[in-house]
Amino acid sequence: MIRSAILCTTLMLTACAAMAQDWALDGMDPVSYTQDGAAVPGRTDLVTMWRGEAWHFATEQNRNQFEANPKAYAPGLGGLCVVALSEGRSEPGNPRFFAVIGQRTYLLRSEQARERLLADPQGVLMRAKAVWAKLHP
Structure with missing residues (x-):
């Protein structure tokens, strides 16, 4: 009895984890x-x-x-970290670290990356968009 309850609980947790993997922005509200x-x-x-x-x-x-x-609400550049892209790397952004520039939300990998973007938003975005264009012709 205990064994089947543990198995049932394990299966439920596995199913929930699989479903959470399909959550955009780790469940954060994009708006x-x-x-x-x-x-x-x-x-x-x-x-x-x-x-x-x-x-x-x-x-x-x-x-x-x-x-x-x-x-209008989906993160720019596919949700990749804008600073990493500007450096030529394709790394996912973390939905908890973001910056809104103009009307667009951009994700970043860390608070340090966010600070780097905000220090030179136009330069970082220009470099990131150039790399993005090469990755997505």
């Missing part, structure tokens, strides 16, 4: 970056599917805004 200037966790019951991933939202209003124009 909150520009609306609140913060990485806000989305709710598990406010979800929409876009490009094969589950996007989570803190409010119904945020979900509606995203659904009306998802490209």
